[in-house]
Amino acid sequence: MKKLTSPYKWGMIIDLDRCTGCGACVVACQAENNVAICEKKEISEGRNMHWLRIERFWVGDYPDVRVRFLPVLCQHCHDAPCEPVCPVYASYHNPDGLNGQVYNRCVGTRYCGNNCPYAVRVFNFYDHTWPKPLDNQLSPDVTVRPRGVMEKCTFCVQRIRRAKEDARGAGRMIADGEVQPACAQTCPSEAIVFGNMADPQSRVARLSRSPRGFRLLEHLGTHPSIVYLKGGGREHV
């Protein structure tokens, strides 16, 4: 049997000091991953299908009011609360450290979504349609999820797979920066950086050692793969 270890541990850095809250990542993710278009009614029920959202926090009162942005996506936890509760192993951990979701195993119990402290798993409560010819935009690399299936950020696993095939064909490892999820690729201010945490020289590994680093709700012990870098800095010069 093939040994289930991998030279890759995919991880992400989100620098909150660079994030401007522009929303490019949200739409890039939706475009790359065939994320459904949700009507107003659906979102009013709290059933938005976005895999990546930008949380916005107000701090203080006028006129000393500040705003903090926090892009939240699947944290790809190494001790993921969503995984042990799935009765059909649809939610599983792959050797690269990705928290995978097998759509055709999912039976829609929604236990995983219930157990996720980051609220990043979204459930297809409805059959979503892409009115013709809008369906032409659907990416052939990514499954279109039917009703009754849980879905979430995959770190654009289809891109990772492709890069792995390319690298294997050339008999080498994936180079740093060679594979990027859609959100990191489009981020204008380069707030999002993606790479291999197992390589201590990679950009993500170096950034993850920043003193500004923290993990989201890290006291829960989920050991996320995403490291946030604190923003703010000096309030005045």
Next chain:
Amino acid sequence: MKRRAFLKLSGMSAATALLAGCRSRNEKLIPYLVPPDEGITPGRANYYASACRSCAAGCGILVRVSEGRAKKIEGNPSHPVNRGKLCARGQALVQELYHPDRIVTPLKRSGARGSGNFTKISWDEAMRILTAQLKGVQVRGRDRLALVTPPFNGSLAELTAEFMKGMGSPHHVTFDLQSPEWLAAAYRENYGSAALPYYDLSETRYVLSFGADFLEHHLSPVHYGYAFGQMRQGRDTVRGHFAYVGGRLSLTAASADRWVPARPGTEGAVALAMARVILQEKLHDEGSLSANGIQAGSLLKGLAKYDVPRVAEFAGIQPQTIVELAKDFATTTPALAMVGEKVAFQSNGRASFRAVHLLNVLVGGLNRKGGIYPAAGPSTSATGGYAGLATLVERMRAGQIEAALIHGNPFHSIPVATGFQEALAKVPFVASFSSILNDSAMAADLILPDSSTLESWGDVVPVSGTREPVVGLMQPVVAPLHDTRQFGDVLLATAAALNGQAGAGQQKTYLDYLKGSLKKRGAADSPAQWNELLRQGVLLGKRGGESAQYRWSGGGGTPDVEPPRFVGDQKQFPLFLETYPSIKTNGGAALPWLQQLPDTMTTVVWDSWVEINPKTAAQLGIAIGDLVEVASPQGSVRLPAIIYPGIRPDLVAIPLGQGQFAGGRYAKGVGVNPLVLLQAAAEAGATHPAWQATRVSVRRISPEGNLVMHGHPQGSYRSELVGV
């Protein structure tokens, strides 16, 4: 022609695929026993370089095309403006192409105007109708033709200008609410050069923005977004500081370290008070002043009335804030000050503009690393503008315009107060070139649908965001989906059909015209070079030498920022109104991705809203999500309220772009258009109206605002839970 055949002919040479990892795959062709259809490898995508024309920034894009269909838009890494990055609007280009409500053939009106009843006709018939109408106009009076377009640049600007010159009509109006031509005029007045500025943001240490939302819509948001990241964390030991002056905490201001909520229209006075502090404390750059012909002593004397306590009271901020801002700005080198549309479209916008740029001169921020340079923008200056629009409306009202050709959606994006909409009804023949049945197309008699960006040839000259001249090349990445024709092609065919009377008649197609125009700008000649240009998607020029420098003009004459004037009585209309461009402007409202994208500051989806300070809302008895009526002397709108902690208590704000009565299933009837509130307060001699100088009143109507927010209102205050 089959789509695949078309693809092969038009772009195969360009298909050399900048694949992920940026390596050429040419050497690794896989032989097939039975070759797949015409060079398309199933499962392997091709990447075509093109350009985005959704806003003036003009970013370069790469389109991922799989099995002949456009799948994903990415930034072009070799384009100097966006360097592989892209905004949400650019990503959504693919929905513009595959929009289910696009106009698929030319249409002729069959019911009353505005009823939306159209009959499908052929291109032959449509061109016959168009040329017959224009021939009639030429006989009765050549100046009876009008052309209304968004501000084009590059070859399309040349072509429209030539076309109108050939037709002999001066009524070519390129109107945009954020008037780039007004900005150009302001820069000419201050610096003797009409070039818009290039902010060297990535190298600066202190950014001071007076109402310039450079991360959202000001000049080149993706470029300055990139530069902003560099400014913050791109350097080892320096973290750039950012201060924002303006009454509303915009998305851009949200990233600032310091927000100074000055009263609308007082920003220029704040800048002058800062200048006075800098001069008094002798923190100014003497060399820069003398190089720009300013004498420090006389300037200080001229600024006597801008003493800090007086201005602070005028602006409604703390005196200490102005002093701190001034000292920080002058002692942190390099520093740059920018000023945006919000300030420009106050009644005293011109003077405020000059006041802010005086700060740049005072600290020696011109033509310097980390300061501001003139950008290499388009050389063809926009025509018309607001003055042209006013003249046109007058002529239309008087029945002196017999045919109007409309591109874009001016019916929705021009404030009603100008009278444009009502005057357009008097024009006997209106033709629209819209690709979707938007408000303007609804008002037309004939629709000649334009192709979408991803089906078109073209060139895009970025308005700012680079110091080297750059031309982005747009190419069709998929075969035309519908029976549409490019606007340029229709203009050329019309000119030719009018027996060459209309000029621009030498070239048969717009592609030839484009090639000719690019050749003039130093583009490649041979087919091989042309193919290489298509592959790169961008034509880079050389930076101009000494001539490409800003120099203060007008010497030491001090700008005088008068108190701003507002439309509307203060008693009856106690609040200031700010309208700001959102992602839904410039056609974004029609695209479902952008409607679904929560506005980051409010997390509202699929709607418009009015932002009100919590204190004001409490006084007026308004809760979040209540339906309120916002009324100005010009009109009123009803929309849901958002309690917004980052806005002055005497200011409310509404985003632009929504509120169409047509525009496809995703835009139709969504939100409101706040332009109906604005009054065209153009005074004698004014070259632009003060769009930001309207007062309004707000009244609660009912608790049913039907507001949908993605974020939870309570959750947005609990940042301590996640430690940000």
